[in-house]
Amino acid sequence: MAVIELLAPLEQRDEIGAIRPRSYYREVGERLRGDPVALGSLAVVVVIFGSAIGAPLLTTYDPLQGSILARLLPVGSDSHILGTDEQGRDMLARLLYGGQLSLFAGIAPVVISTAIGTIIGAVAAYFGGVVETLLMRAMDVSYAFPALLLAIGIAAALGPGLTSTIVAITIVLIPPVSRVALSATRQVVVQEYVEAASVAGASPRQIIQYQLLPNIASPIFVYTSGLIGLAIVSASGLSFLGLGSAPPAPEWGAMLNTMRGSVYVAPDVVALPGLMIFVTSVAFNVLSDCLRDALDVKSV
């Protein structure tokens, strides 16, 4: 009896329902759940996000309203846990509200440049030839400038402000994202399922949307999630240089700028915005590395 079962064709042996359908992303989720480093960095990111969004619930102080009498109080003061800045504003409130601006200035450019860069790279690789040459050589122009210098130049040309920071960083990030998308698409576009879609009569847009994008998403996701840390540092850097959010807005980089004169008076308080930038960017980078492992992407 047992022998007969063994001899039965393999295809008939697996009983329907014996295995559950498992999509790629379900497996990725299971792998992430088993990784303590991923869970830890994710927790940090969630706490930073949550505290930025929930700032009005977490503090009663106004981040813009200070008291001349309570300037540069040290960390651990009675009514100001994290002290006050040079204008007597509560540091905790400023850091919490500042998170809203800093995270937005870091994440928005990454999201926008991912969308644009992915489409440019995928279109270039799918059509090849002249289309690829035109698109990718245009992208190459930006490599003639050091990235941060280019961002400073664009932000300076657009005039200071949160929007110009976001635009500048977006423009700087599009070329590298499009390159990653290009090389990822090149590997996918030669697969037989792309030919099969073409035989079925799919248009180039349908092939790119349904066959290419889902298959290049994970390497691109790994790459761009690593860019969030960089973008937050860059956005803070531009603000520090006076090209981002203008004071008195509580942006982390701008806070470092306005408080740098007080570094010898209250070094612990002055270091706080820098610490936030550091922790946030490291958390995103660690999470990105864990994603790379979970998504099983060999290298980017």
Add this chain to the structure above:
Amino acid sequence: MSARQSLLSVRKLRKQFPVHLGFRRTGMVSAVDDVEFDVQAGDTLGIVGESGCGKSTTARLILGLVKPDAGEIAFDSEHLNALAGRERKAIKRGMQMVFQDPLGSVNPRMSIGENIGFPLRVHGYSAQQIRNRTSQLLEQVGLHPHHASYFPHQLSGGQLQRVNTARALALEPKLIICDEPVSALDKSIQAQVLNLLLDLQQQLGLTYVFISHDLNVVEYVSDYVAVMYLGQVVEQCSSDELYRNPLHPYTRVLLSSIPQVDPEARRTSAPVTGDIPSALNPPSGCRFRTRCPLAMDVCAVERPVIRHPTAGHAVACHLYDSDTAERSAA
């Protein structure tokens, strides 16, 4: 070959690929050179040849995945070159393809059902229609409708080749081009998939162009066989005739290379020597002459034209030049 209308008719099909070395174009590879054949509705044409002989390129030229340099492809009495846009899409849904690599030919991010339903989605069917048709197709190829929610990495090679077949059937094509559909499978699974293809042909009245390097497989499925060598069809006739009475020296060498189970039945013709010459710089005259045990002086000079030593048996070889001449003189 017969009075019946050909479903697919290929004339003077030619394709060359440029070869680049750095920025310089150093030459052209002649992948397909003046290939001609007809396939009648309901028949199976087998195309055999060594790897690199242009079998797969021929398939891709017919399906429009690669643009031909020259030649006519007529499908269902419509000239494909003359059509564009919506008309072309409408005609082309009549010809579909089963690919070689079971795993590589299904989108790993789509479920089996989404993969099979994709051609229907492209042609604008509703979600409900796609779901119904997908379950029907899964049963038709010997899988269970529940397989629709599985993902490609959860299925075996044989199961995936069934999925591949179901996807090719989705648009109810008349012609299916099978490009080495069983080469990546184990022998035992090969038989299952081949029998499935033959059953489907009977049930649905399908026409196949069946590409393979495996002569046993081609003999099993084909009504007619075309033998290709370096981009050219060197011999073409019915399957029975080819295996009983091969005329071209290349075909004879190919057939004698089939492993035989019975030692008594083993043929002892001269084995072919040397590698297949580069298509970048093919030999003058007859392309097979460098490896041909029967090569003559004329083979280096003149390209052999297609002769018909017997009715329905086409061969391109100088050995049959006089044969045909005598026949027509008599």
